[in-house]
Amino acid sequence: MGQAVTLRQVAAHAGVSRQTVSNVLNAPQRVDPVTLRKVQAAIEALGYQPNRTARSLATRQAGLIGYCLARMPGRSLFMDPFLHTLTEAIEETGRRMLVFTAPEGAQGIETYADLIAQRAVDAFILSDTVDEDPRHTWLASRGVPFASFGRTWPKQGEQPGPWVDVDGAGACAELVRRLHSAGHDQIAFVGWCQRVTMGAAKDRQRGWQDECARLGLSEQAAYADSDSMDGAARAAATLLDGPTPPTAIVAASDLLAVGVLGELRRRKLRPGHDVWVTGFDDSVLATSVEGGLTSVRQPTEEITSALVRLLDAEHGESGVLLAGQIVCRSSAPVDL
Amino acid sequence: MGQAVTLRQVAAHAGVSRQTVSNVLNAPQRVDPVTLRKVQAAIEALGYQPNRTARSLATRQAGLIGYCLARMPGRSLFMDPFLHTLTEAIEETGRRMLVFTAPEGAQGIETYADLIAQRAVDAFILSDTVDEDPRHTWLASRGVPFASFGRTWPKQGEQPGPWVDVDGAGACAELVRRLHSAGHDQIAFVGWCQRVTMGAAKDRQRGWQDECARLGLSEQAAYADSDSMDGAARAAATLLDGPTPPTAIVAASDLLAVGVLGELRRRKLRPGHDVWVTGFDDSVLATSVEGGLTSVRQPTEEITSALVRLLDAEHGESGVLLAGQIVCRSSAPVDL
DNA sequence: CTGAAAGCGCTTACAG
């Protein structure tokens, strides 16, 4: 891999001390312009890049942000692009992303603790947040910097630390309002199986439910027995076979919505005509199905930039709630 | 975040020198059992964990493997779980994963170069390999350790470095054989749009094509104009509207296959009866569609463990070709 | 088996 150029060699090449080279790198404003150019020329000539490890040891900053990869195949379509965007946002601040795996739940805390104890990361970005997530309270109690995508919905008290979230409840309520305006009064919900403790799951359902209640509509919900299209199709079948079949179905994710669409097709019901269907995430699936799936876009760029901002904020902002954007397609033409 | 315990404190606590503590950590066999226990007790009592940065500086090993995140939304369903499994495999060797983003193509090389120059990573895992991938040749020429998921298909010469791949050609050929045995003689292919330079794309198509040629079958292929279900549906429509409509369609991915299924349904053609359809990846989509999609499972665990093995191999093994496993479901009951 | 010494490649006050 070749021998790396060190700061010492740059100093020798430029005929200055090592500290001056360091200053050129870290505090160029306080070095004489002539010296500056001379050193920069040496850096250029030798192709010098500072050794990050040595810098980290001296500054006591790993320059790395930890992010735990969850195992949720059904969320891949959203999480994979999210991770890409998040990584870019972190890189823009001159740091890098360390990804790791951990056991689910409270056991996983140990992995976070180790990473901090070893000084392998400076802070964490949390996602796949669950209700009363133990990670948040633990990290907050130790003073470990972090920012969470997703709220923890504590039974009492406030969110334990900085968070960014998309207003799933608000978006689903808006969908209900628009569907109602379009003449629907049987607006059902298809959600994840009850094992899913993801905070966003309940949030989305609550938005649908509260708005139905406010409008005096019936509240029928069914749950996919697995996080799959097929599970959603069965849930939709249950609803459609009921005494008051829905004319619109709000699904908690695109994958579930596509499952619902499949069930409609099987019954020769036309999406966007006989039954309107909406999804969530605006993933590749939403543009993939025939005519397109009306969905809620999560503003990934805004989410990730807010996360990075909160990571560095000194007790300023503590929570950022972003609106989901309803993207209309033919499965539910609610833009009319 | 609290002050970290250092090796120095452990030494003081145990009443030994710092080097002895270091030996307990890195070469326990050559320290007296009594001393060993004494030091271990001190480590335990203080909850000591070595500072990774300091260790890295001393050993000249970052302990980090670099992995570039590609932006390919259509591949999320496969890549997201793959990354999780890969990360676990890396962690089992005591190292961690650093993920990063880079421009596509030759421009991206600079990012790899920087990472190495800064000693931020020790090696790379490459994926999303394209034909004649410039990364491989560059890394190999610099002696940077890496292992590639996917071959680069050089026009001449050998693979530039250690690789692991799934035999896409072999799996597709096997699909054709089985479809032919089941009585099909119009076996078409639906592939990605031609912009996709992913090596695996051509590999899969070649397997289908060569086997069709060998069996004396016609070779009709159509391409999704975008990496989406909808694009695949249009490709399938072209084939089905042709003079000799296929009775079986081999698709290059699950997403494309699901698009094909949609087109069949639109035409009231029954998958697995009127037209047989196969996918690739055995992703969540394959089990998600009604009746299930016959697909080719990529052995993720074997792939990642081979990658990690090759990373550390001293010019031993240089290539690992793994078979894809055909998973039969009702869209193409080729197990009969 | 154990410890004093040097060093990994930087940065950070602090003199000059």
Next chain:
DNA sequence: CTGAAAGCGCTTACAG
């Protein structure tokens, strides 16, 4: 503005 000194927290030959 520039440089000599100390230090970040480890590991690695090398004496003893």
